[in-house]
Amino acid sequence: MRRIAPYPVLADEVTLTVHEVRLDDVPLPYESTVSERDRRIALHLVGKDWSTVRLVLRAAAPRHELEAGPWKKAAFVATASERRTNVHTAVKLDWGGPAEWVGEVELHRDDHVDRVLISGHLVATVDDVEGRVIADVARPWTVDLQANSPTPRDEIAVRWADFAKVPQLKRHEESPWTVSVTDEAPILYLNSGFEGLRAVLTGTKASDRPARELLASQIAVSLWTTLFNEAIRHVEGTDWPDGWRGMALRRMLPDVFPERSPDDALREVGRGTTAPDLPTRVLHAAIKQAKAPRSLANFIRSLQKTGSEDR
Amino acid sequence: MSDVPSKLGLLPDEVAGSFLNAGVLQNAEPLPQNEIERASTLIDRDAEPVRELFDEAMGRFLSDERTAADAWLAPVLHATLRLTRREAADSGLWNYLALRLAPDYVYWRHLSREAAPTVARNRFVGPFHTQAFARLWWAAELFRDGPDYGPVKVACGNQDVLNTVLRLEVIRHRPTAQAIIRLLETGVVRTGREVNALAQAVNTAGTTLSYEALAPDEPRDTDAYRDWVEAADEAVVPFDRLPRGPEDGRIPKGSVDTLAKLFERLFVDSPAADATSEES
Numbered sequence: 110m111r112r113i114a115p116y117p118v119l120a121d122e123v124t125l126t127v128h129e130v131r132l133d134d135v136p137l138p139y140e141s142t143v144s145e146r147d148r149r150i151a152l153h154l155v156g157k158d159w160s161t162v163r164l165v166l167r168a169a170a171p172r173h174e175l176e177a178g179p180w181k182k183a184a185f186v187a188t189a190s191e192r193r194t195n196v197h198t199a200v201k202l203d204w205g206g207p208a209e210w211v212g213e214v215e216l217h218r219d220d221h222v223d224r225v226l227i228s229g230h231l232v233a234t235v236d237d238v239e240g241r242v243i244a245d246v247a248r249p250w251t252v253d254l255q256a257n258s259p260t261p262r263d264e265i266a267v268r269w270a271d272f273a274k275v276p277q278l279k280r281h282e283e284s285p286w287t288v289s290v291t292d293e294a295p296i297l298y299l300n301s302g303f304e305g306l307r308a309v310l311t312g313t314k315a316s317d318r319p320a321r322e323l324l325a326s327q328i329a330v331s332l333w334t335t336l337f338n339e340a341i342r343h344v345e346g347t348d349w350p351d352g353w354r355g356m357a358l359r360r361m362l363p364d365v366f367p368e369r370s371p372d373d374a375l376r377e378v379g380r381g382t383t384a385p386d387l388p389t390r391v392l393h394a395a396i397k398q399a400k401a402p403r404s405l406a407n408f409i410r411s412l413q414k415t416g417s418e419d420r
Numbered sequence: 421m422s423d424v425p426s427k428l429g430l431l432p433d434e435v436a437g438s439f440l441n442a443g444v445l446q447n448a449e450p451l452p453q454n455e456i457e458r459a460s461t462l463i464d465r466d467a468e469p470v471r472e473l474f475d476e477a478m479g480r481f482l483s484d485e486r487t488a489a490d491a492w493l494a495p496v497l498h499a500t501l502r503l504t505r506r507e508a509a510d511s512g513l514w515n516y517l518a519l520r521l522a523p524d525y526v527y528w529r530h531l532s533r534e535a536a537p538t539v540a541r542n543r544f545v546g547p548f549h550t551q552a553f554a555r556l557w558w559a560a561e562l563f564r565d566g567p568d569y570g571p572v573k574v575a576c577g578n579q580d581v582l583n584t585v586l587r588l589e590v591i592r593h594r595p596t597a598q599a600i601i602r603l604l605e606t607g608v609v610r611t612g613r614e615v616n617a618l619a620q621a622v623n624t625a626g627t628t629l630s631y632e633a634l635a636p637d638e639p640r641d642t643d644a645y646r647d648w649v650e651a652a653d654e655a656v657v658p659f660d661r662l663p664r665g666p667e668d669g670r671i672p673k674g675s676v677d678t679l680a681k682l683f684e685r686l687f688v689d690s691p692a693a694d695a696t697s698e699e700s
Contacts, residue, residue, distance in 0.1 A: 114628050115628075186633050193509040194508070194509045195561075195562060197589070197592035198639070199633075199636070215639070217642040219506050219646060220504070220506065221506060222509045222510075230630060232633040240629050240630045242627075242630050276438075277459075289434060
């Protein structure tokens with residue numbers, strides 16, 4: 110991310126790469142643990158006994174720009190943060206060659222729950238002011254302690270339940286579906302006690318297809334609307350929220366504010382947007398999400414697939 | 421309360437939220453304790469030593485000085501519960517304390533003083549910096565200097581620290597949190613307005629200055645913290661002096677000094693500081 114600051118900052122990107130992941134001092138197989146493309150590390154530690162994860166990192170800045178610029182005493186600070194546990198660990202990396210820094214960050218089991226953001230910034234003395242941030246890591250990493258694959262997880266869970274029989278859903282007893290969100294994932298609950306719903310959604314008869322698609326897209330519109338409204342409550346300043354909230358905003362904001370860039374649109378909602386037609390804009394974006402042909406087909410498939418009652 | 425549960429438990433947000441109707445928030449309607457207990461998952465931790473803290477706090481402080489109870493309760497709650505951050509991140513525990521173990525304390529401490537008194541919903545179920553008990557535990561965790569709860573007492577003695585500073589991401593770097601408390605201790609900032617001006621100045625400057633680079637922290641000793649957590653059963657937590665926290669390492673004094681000097685300068689240069697000094 111390019112910074113805006115009242116002093117000279119780097120124009121080019123600083124990259125952070127993960128070279129090795131060690132779990133209690135045993136190196137993990139790189140291929141199945143690290144996805145460079147998605148900048149994700151999946152540790153699949155659910156129910157496992159572990160104490161420390163160590164990441165071997167290398168940061169690199171554009172050498173020519175850094176050497177030609179007005180910066181002195183450049184250093185790189187790597188950070189590991191998780192919002193849910195208020196952990197923010199910072200480690201100064203060692204010099205690893207011109208415009209390169211190497212080092213390790215450690216994550217401890219007692220300090221983390223779910224996803225840890227690995228990032229960092231380049232600091233230097235500028236105009237005699239020490240510790241100025243002159244660049245941030247362009248693409249930070251996410252360490253997912255629970256996922257078993259480094260490619261992003263299926264972000265929305267779908268569950269059938271008889272609402273009348275589940276305490277937390279009882280007040281929606283008369284609704285055919287409802288959406289519930291936690292920090293980890295949104296869950297779409299379908300009411301198996303709602304007569305006919307299951308027959309339509311999970312049926313395979315071709316003659317039912319128009320009804321199935323119509324119903325599925327209606328569910329999807331209300332799902333996306335809920336996700337958007339819930340996600341914008343978690344926007345603080347200019348940071349994209351973690352997890353599914355970030356995913357929902359990245360998908361929908363370009364349709365909510367087509368006249369703005371995604372970052373600019375995020376700033377608008379972060380400021381508490383005053384667009385009087387916001388509900389209409391959100392509805393429009395939700396309809397687009399719901400109708401996207403591929404997304405609708407996948408959505409229907411996911412509704413059919415979740416045949417068994419989870420609770 | 422007549423039926424104190426024997427164990428602590430976890431009560432999920434959604435279920436907890438469903439019990440909070442207008443009548444409950446106005447303390448006009450009792451919480452359905454049996455239903456709450458059924459909806460909770462009990463954990464193997466005795467409830468009684470925690471419950472005792474709330475009774476003690478309500479006995480020590482008069483209702484009209486109830487905000488002062490925060491500075492007493494935060495350290496003893498932290499030293500009694502002995503949670504890892506991983507455990508404390510589960511809002512279910514805080515919901516259980518507020519709805520099941522000590523709703524009377526939530527009313528005592530947070531019922532508004534209006535014609536129609538009510539407790540804000542997020543004191544029962546809410547983010548860590550607002551929920552009645554989570555805010556105290558996290559304040560203790562984020563402001564302690566290793567085993568020393570002294571800075572926690574200072575932090576929780578000022579409602580603006582709890583309301584504003586606690587939610588700033590910059591204070592997750594321990595020397596930053598300590599430096600802010602140092603300025604309160606030395607009287608550089610006093611009033612709520614000054615605390616807010618300082619918080620804003622520190623937060624803004626934090627976007628261009630790396631406090632982590634200027635004032636490095638030492639890694640916390642997680643093994644020592646775990647030993648302390650595991651000794652929870654044998655612990656006797658004193659009520660009349662500050663308890664001792666986990667020996668997981670002090671914050672480097674030089675780093676706190678550096679930031680305290682820097683923050684004082686930022687505060688004095690901030691426009692809000694001028695306005696407040698003219699007032700006093």
